Amino acid sequence: MGVFAWRNLLTRPMRTLLALIGLSIPILGVLGLFSLSDGLRNMVGDTLSQIEGVMVMSENSPSPVASSMTTDVVAKIRAIPGVRAAAPEVWRLAPDVEGRGLTSRLIGGVMTKSWNSMLDQPVVTGQDIAAHAKLRSAVYPRSLKTKGEGRFLNEGDVGKPNVVISRKLAKQFGAGPGEPKKVGDRLRISDVDCTIVGLYDTGSMLLDGVIVMDIGMARKLLGMAPETVSAVYVEADTPPGYEAIREAIEKAEPTVTARSMNEVQSSFNVMMSEVDKVLMLVVSLALAVGVVGIVNTMLMSTTERFVEFGVLRTLGWSQADVLRLVTTESACLGLLAGVVGCLLAWAGATVANQFLGGGIRLGVTPGSMALGLGLSVATGVLGGFYPAWKAARMAPMEAIRLGSR
Amino acid sequence: MIDVVDVHKTYKSGTREVHALRGVTCHIQKGRRAFIVGPSGSGKSTLLYMLGVVDHPTSGRILVEGRDLTAMSEAERNDYRRDRVGFIFQSFNLIGNLSAIENVLVPFLPRGVTPERRDRAKELLIRVGLGDRLDHRPYQLSGGEQQRVAIARALVKDPDLLLADEPTGELDSKAGDEIHHLLRELQETSEATLVVVTHDRRFITPQDLVLEIQDGLLAGDDDAEPAGGLRSAADAAS
Ligand SMILES: Nc1ncnc2c1ncn2[C@@H]1O[C@H](COP(=O)(O)OP(=O)(O)OP(=O)(O)O)[C@@H](O)[C@H]1O
Ligand SMILES: [Mg+2]
Numbered sequence: 001m002g003v004f005a006w007r008n009l010l011t012r013p014m015r016t017l018l019a020l021i022g023l024s025i026p027i028l029g030v031l032g033l034f035s036l037s038d039g040l041r042n043m044v045g046d047t048l049s050q051i052e053g054v055m056v057m058s059e060n061s062p063s064p065v066a067s068s069m070t071t072d073v074v075a076k077i078r079a080i081p082g083v084r085a086a087a088p089e090v091w092r093l094a095p096d097v098e099g100r101g102l103t104s105r106l107i108g109g110v111m112t113k114s115w116n117s118m119l120d121q122p123v124v125t126g127q128d129i130a131a132h133a134k135l136r137s138a139v140y141p142r143s144l145k146t147k148g149e150g151r152f153l154n155e156g157d158v159g160k161p162n163v164v165i166s167r168k169l170a171k172q173f174g175a176g177p178g179e180p181k182k183v184g185d186r187l188r189i190s191d192v193d194c195t196i197v198g199l200y201d202t203g204s205m206l207l208d209g210v211i212v213m214d215i216g217m218a219r220k221l222l223g224m225a226p227e228t229v230s231a232v233y234v235e236a237d238t239p240p241g242y243e244a245i246r247e248a249i250e251k252a253e254p255t256v257t258a259r260s261m262n263e264v265q266s267s268f269n270v271m272m273s274e275v276d277k278v279l280m281l282v283v284s285l286a287l288a289v290g291v292v293g294i295v296n297t298m299l300m301s302t303t304e305r306f307v308e309f310g311v312l313r314t315l316g317w318s319q320a321d322v323l324r325l326v327t328t329e330s331a332c333l334g335l336l337a338g339v340v341g342c343l344l345a346w347a348g349a350t351v352a353n354q355f356l357g358g359g360i361r362l363g364v365t366p367g368s369m370a371l372g373l374g375l376s377v378a379t380g381v382l383g384g385f386y387p388a389w390k391a392a393r394m395a396p397m398e399a400i401r402l403g404s405r
Numbered sequence: 406m407i408d409v410v411d412v413h414k415t416y417k418s419g420t421r422e423v424h425a426l427r428g429v430t431c432h433i434q435k436g437r438r439a440f441i442v443g444p445s446g447s448g449k450s451t452l453l454y455m456l457g458v459v460d461h462p463t464s465g466r467i468l469v470e471g472r473d474l475t476a477m478s479e480a481e482r483n484d485y486r487r488d489r490v491g492f493i494f495q496s497f498n499l500i501g502n503l504s505a506i507e508n509v510l511v512p513f514l515p516r517g518v519t520p521e522r523r524d525r526a527k528e529l530l531i532r533v534g535l536g537d538r539l540d541h542r543p544y545q546l547s548g549g550e551q552q553r554v555a556i557a558r559a560l561v562k563d564p565d566l567l568l569a570d571e572p573t574g575e576l577d578s579k580a581g582d583e584i585h586h587l588l589r590e591l592q593e594t595s596e597a598t599l600v601v602v603t604h605d606r607r608f609i610t611p612q613d614l615v616l617e618i619q620d621g622l623l624a625g626d627d628d629a630e631p632a633g634g635l636r637s638a639a640d641a642a643s
Contacts, residue, residue: 001514007502311498312511314459315558316487318480321515397460401450403496 005328008301015297020337022293023379026286027341027372028348033279034371035349035362041272047204048265052137054246056086056232056258064091064231065123071227073253074131077234080248084235087131087138090215091230092222094122095190097211098173122169124189124211126218129153135235140164140212143202150183150198157197158214161221163187164198166208187211192221234258287379290337294383298330302391309391310399319392326388327381334380338373345372407433407456407566407598412465414451414621425451426462427621433598433614435470435565438589440609441602443618449602450570452618456600457490457568458482470565487512491559491597493569493588497551499543499558505530506539509557522561529557533587549580553587560591567597573605581605 009016056077061067077086132138133154141152144164152164165173165187167180173187174180181187187194189211202208219226236245242260249258302309309322342364349362414426425448433439441449454460455467458474467474469489477485499508509526510518530539533553535546543551552572559567569588573581585608592599601608609615617624 004503004507004514011502307498308500311494311500314457314486314492316483316490316512316562317515318483324515397454400454400459400494400498403494403498 001325002328002332005325005332008305008325008329009332012301015300016333019293019297019333020340022297023290023334023337023376024341024344026290027338027376028344029286030283030375031341031345031364031368031372032348032362033282034368035345035364037272037275037279038365039362040275043205044268045265047202047206048261048268051139051261052235052242053135054234054236054242054249054258054260055264056234056249056253056256057230059255059257061257064089064125065093067091067230069229069232069256071229073256074229074232076253077232077249080245080252082237082245082248084237085131085134085136086235087135087233088128088215088229089231089233090126090218090222090224090228092124092218092224094124094211095222096188097122098188100173122172122209122211124213124218124222126213126215126222127153128215129155129158132233135233137235139202139207140200140210143207144198144200147203148198148200150196152198152200153212153214159216160214161192161194161217162197162213163189163194164200164212165196166210167199167201168208169211170196170199190221283375287375290376290379291383294330294333294380295386297333298326298384298387299390301329302326302387305391306394307399307403309394310396310403313396314400322392323388326391327384330380330384330388331377332380334376334378334383335373337380338376341376342369342372345369406435406468406470407431407600408466408468409452409456410466410468412452412455412462412467414448414455414460415463424621428465429618429621429623431616431623433600435598436596437614438592438599438612439601439614439616440606441600441616441618442604442606442609443624447618448621449618452616453568453570453600453602456566457492458485488562489565491562491564491567493552493555493559493567493572495571495574497543497548497555497575499551499554501543504540504542505535505546505554508543508554509561511558512562526557526561529560530554532591533557547580548576549583552576552580552584556584556587556591560595560597563595564597567592567595567599569599569601571602571604573603573608 055064056069056073057064057067058069071088074086074088077083144150144152148167150164153162165181170181181196183196183199185196187196194213200212213221215229216226218224219228234245234249236242242262246258246260246263250256312322312325313319346364346369349364352362409429409431412426412429413424416423416425429448429452441452443449451460455462455474456469458477461475465475472485474482474485500511503511506523506526507514509530510522513519513522527536527539530536530553533556535550535553535557538546538550543554546554555572559569567588572588573584576584588599588601603609
């Protein structure tokens, strides 16, 4: 019976192929979306696990890049009991780097199809070097020490155009492919020639887009007033802990938002679960489209074989037998579409990983493949059911009469 | 043994009612050859398919080997069709996607084909002269050859009842003759009762039972058992 079903599919190869494509694309979409959300989760998870303090920004700022406060908050925060260290920072999107502005980078990205440069808008941060030296959980010095080269900023760099950048930026702004910027090279930011003193490498796409320099230098470069700060990075003593400190800061200074990284992580998780809900919706829609396609194909096929079903019924097949034949056919179709969808997703992820750097990796796991196959078979069975039911229900006599004309 | 007792069949097409059968009563003994003849539209096919429980009467009873076909459940009807009745159609109706031998075995496909059944199918195909065409698809066979496969398919279940609706209707006279001889020959070596609807009276021999239908009524029998079958069945009913 399985062989019979299979041959029936092969009788109309073009139609089968079209139905196959029709269902394998939603399956591909499902796997693609899942792997993207997984990749995102991993990347952000990686990033967040490297930062542990509390980030203080002006109220309702989505990110430090859009935040503006004055230096007097720093003293107020330091006065709060339990604050171990508070390090002011400025953050802004980088102006032209090596003569490449945002627009030219975007256009360049499109021209060279390098999605990286479109995704990664470099960011400049200026750090209060003395205050940052007192931090225990500073990301950049740590990653420079473990995986980078050169040195991190020290007291001697105050007011000087010395920068620490990531290996990724070094590659991006190098003279050409295979010729990244090295320690000691110059990096032109806006109209200032900076010197690269160190290279770090956090492996996170979000953290690796940052150019680190002295806070005073950064203000000058970015045209910010001398008393401006974007954010204060706060470390707390073990008791009272980060959550208590976060609350204390927001109470003492109502115009700021304090975010502990734990909180960011959990709000990220909440966001991702929202994303997952949207994903499920998209998946359901895609599968609905798949089901409709299968229904259409199988309905065409069963209508065409009306007489044949009548003959089979006359020869002793039961309604259930006809039902089983048609659902087997559509389940086969679904399975085939699932296999094709999985292969495409796997190939797509492999190719995409060549172009996506910096911490985001798309993976098509055996689990998600099994899910894809299961979904496609279920879609096939579901979509085949109505045509199968219709085929099984018809009166054999009418079909026979039709056939003898 | 077949008993048809006062069978009526009314088709409704829209508001119009078509009385295809209007009280048919007849009696066919086990192992006999019966020919249903009559003008087009007289109800021949209708009667034949009722014997195979493909269609059911509006009223009346049909008994085959003591079993009341009109009182069968859906499952019983399926089993009866699969195991007890062999059908031969005018337009062969082989399944295009199956080879000759698979076509012969198609009634058993859902329940699984045993090796014994396969051997039997092969034997029958050899018997009908297609021993070298077992794996040919219908489109690779001539009409006469396709009808031979259909005969093997009807006989593979060793049926009580062999039903053929104008089995030579789409064949030329030579192929038609061959098919009729084959049917006759195979029926003689089996226990099956053969009922054939035909327009062609040259296949009918004096020993055969002829049921002549006109306008949904049995017109009587020209040859053997003049009205005898009819009367005995009618008596049984009253
Ligand atoms: N589904 C149906 N609806 C309406 N009328 C029908 C239907 N099926 C059959 N009939 C009518 O019933 C009558 C008997 O049909 P049947 O097929 O039994 O005739 P027949 O004797 O086999 O004719 P032929 O020799 O042309 O095959 C015909 O008048 C036909 O039009
Ligand atoms: Mg007819």
